Amino acid sequence: MLKAKVILVALGAALAVPQALAGxxxxxxxxxxxxxxxxxxxxxxxxxxxxxxxxxxxxxxxxxxxxxxxPPYEFAVAEGQEMFETPFANGKTYASCFENGGIGIRQNYPYFDTEKNEVITLELAINRCREANGEEPLKWKKGAIASISAYMASTSQGKPINIKxxxxxxxxxxxxxxxxxxxxxxxxxxxxxxxxxxxxxxxxxxxxxxxxxxxxxxxxxxxxxxxxxxxxxxxxxxxxxxxxxxxxxxxxxxxxxxxxxxxxxxxxxxxxxxxxxxx
Amino acid sequence: MRKGLISVCLTTLALSATAPVFAEPTQADIDRGKELAYSRKDGNCLACHKMDDGKLTGNIGPELADMKARFPDRELLFKRIWDETQFNPMTVMPPFGRHMILSKQEINRIIDYLYTL
Amino acid sequence: MKKPLLAIGISLALSVPLVAQAGPKEDFQEVYSKAESTHQDAGTFQWTITSDRLKSAKSAADSGDYEKAVAMANEALKLAEESVAQRKQQKEAWRQVAIGN
Incomplete structure (x- = not known):
């Protein structure tokens, strides 16, 4: 506890000259x-x-x-995998939208898309994939999108996060x-x-x-x-x-x-x- | 009970006055102060401070004990609850008065209570 | 929730005579739209409590209780002003605890 306080004080001192550190x-x-x-x-x-x-x-x-x-999320991961592998109405799957078929890529998200000039999160990529294939987007915070995202994360377990x-x-x-x-x-x-x-x-x-x-x-x-x-x-x-x-x-x-x-x-x-x- | 009536009148006065009135607090004032201090919607002091008989208290801030000895200047204590960021810009304590989380009267009731600790 | 009740009580007592003269509906409209636009000025720094007060003001006005509506809108305005002040202040103050400025 005491140590943390010392650091904070030290940090405060370092921050007294923010301009020096700017950039x-x-x-x-x-x-x-x-x-x-x-x-x-x-x-x-x-x-x-x-x-x-x-x-x-x-x-x-x-x-x-x-x-x-x-773990209480096991069922959701299995459900996510099933959704991930089930073809859209046009016959394509989520795999077609992602590098390496969407397996083992969680660690690269979010990334900055220099053409669209915006940050692409995994969930955004999932819904854009759906829309590109003529499907309705999913709701963002829970349910199917969380299950699919959970499955994709589960295929990336242990991979070091690599944001650029x-x-x-x-x-x-x-x-x-x-x-x-x-x-x-x-x-x-x-x-x-x-x-x-x-x-x-x-x-x-x-x-x-x-x-x-x-x-x-x-x-x-x-x-x-x-x-x-x-x-x-x-x-x-x-x-x-x-x-x-x-x-x-x-x-x-x-x-x-x-x-x-x-x-x-x-x-x-x-x-x-x-x-x-x-x- | 004339005495009772007077104290009711004093409380009413204290509640409606804009400037803090430091009348000797009644037990009702102190009880109200404790209620405000403990309520999650109001002071929620227990979120960060160990105090009194509060259970499952947080430990972000210091324990609230010996308050009269530590803060003999009531007005200063009021100001620190009103807006602690004026005294310590790094604090995470909400500016209860400035941000209208508590009214002046409510802060005064809480101080009445804190001074019993 | 004793605070809003108290506030209503006080503002009831204070605002009745004034409101009676100025036209309660117009009074409400003025404060409400000012509160709403200040709330918008807070941008991504809006407070939920301001939204709550605006809603209470609106529903009080809809049911014809303009005294309560004005009191709620006034509270919303003050809260919104504080959120705007926070937004301005944080423009620089966020650096205070930022690691690696």
Whole structure:
């Protein structure tokens, strides 16, 4: 606890000269972020950060491990696989829209499309694939899209997250937008994502244990006990915004996609572990 | 009970006044303060602070104990609950007054309660 | 929810005589549209509580309770103004805790 405080104070001192640091590259940001969390949690191995609160809290970890024999998302993954493999009305399948037939590619999402000038998340790619093949898009936050996304993540288990910010002003702007969103305080309660997940991971907010920013997107889509089902990362974003009394933005809005881009970039090198469970 | 009536009048006065009125709090004031401090929709202090008989409290902020000794200046305590970011820009404590999460009267009731801890 | 009740009570007491003179419907319209446009100005920094108050104001007006409608719209306006202030402030302040500025 005391150590974390020391770091925060040190960070505050370093930040007193933001201009000197302005213009940091995404890779410099990422390295500093990894270093920050390593100092905050010196006993936690880098790869363990994908397990969020289970990496930091022994009691929570035991509860979690006891769930691993029969994970509650198993049925959804099987259902996702079936949907993934079932041809559309035109005879094509999802595989036709993705590199390597959509197998083992989760770690490359989201990416910046330099032709369309926007961030493409896995869920966006799934729905665009449907539309390109004459199918109705799925709802964004849960249900079929979460199941398909969960199946695709399951084929990518263990692959290191590999997000790229190409040398392109628009890509860099999308990354910066996401970063600014992450650190901006919102809502009547005046919380940023970072208020909890950078400043206070490892602490309790009432009966909830706060996880660190590092590794967070690696376990999505996630089965939350609170939801009783799988949900996408953007569903979680909306829930967090709502908790601080900030009006949530639409799932797959440009803002949330840029946020996902920044957040996932920070987790580069960590293994994909989605789908996973959380309280 | 004339005494009772007077105290009711005082409470009403305190509630309707814009400036904080530091009349000696009644038990009702203190109870109301505790209710506001514990309620998730209002102060929700337990989310971050260990205090009193609160269960499943958070540990983001310091424990709220010995409040009168630690914050002898009531007005200063009021200002810090009103907007702690004025004292510490890095704090995650919501600016309860500035953001209208609690009214002046409500913050005063919470202080009445905090001063019993 | 004692706070809104109290606020209604206070504003009822305060606004009745004024509203009676100015025309309650026009009063409401003015405050409401100002609150709504300020809420829009908050952009991606809108507060849910502001939306809630706007809804309450609208439904009170729809049922003819203009005193309550004005009180709710006034609250919405103040909340919206704070959310706009937050948006402006965060334009620079987000860097305060950002890692790797």
């Amino acid at each position: 940091a590259t995404p890779e410099e940001d990422r390295k500093e972020t990894v270093e920050y969390f390593k100092q905050m949690f010196p006993d936690v191995p880098f790869e363990e950060f994908v397990n969020g609160q289970y990496a930091l809290n022994e009691d929570r970890r035991k509860q979690w491990e006891s769930m691993q024999d029969f 910010v190409p040398d392109d002003p628009d890509a860099l702007a999308a990354y910066q937008d996401g970063k600014e969103f992450y650190y901006s305080r919102r809502g009547q309660l005046n919380f940023s994502c970072a208020s909890c997940h950078v400043q206070n991971p490892g602490k309790w907010i009432r009966a909830d244990f706060l996880s660190p920013a590092l590794g967070q997107p690696a376990n999505f889509p996630v089965h939350r006990s609170k939801w009783g089902e799988l949900g996408t990362l953007h569903r979680r974003f909306a829930g967090c915004n709502n908790n601080v009394r900030a009006e949530p933005l639409p799932a797959q809005s440009e803002e949330y996609r840029n946020l996902e881009y920044f957040l996932t970039y920070m987790s580069n090198g960590l293994p994909v572990v989605g789908p996973a469970t959380r309280p």
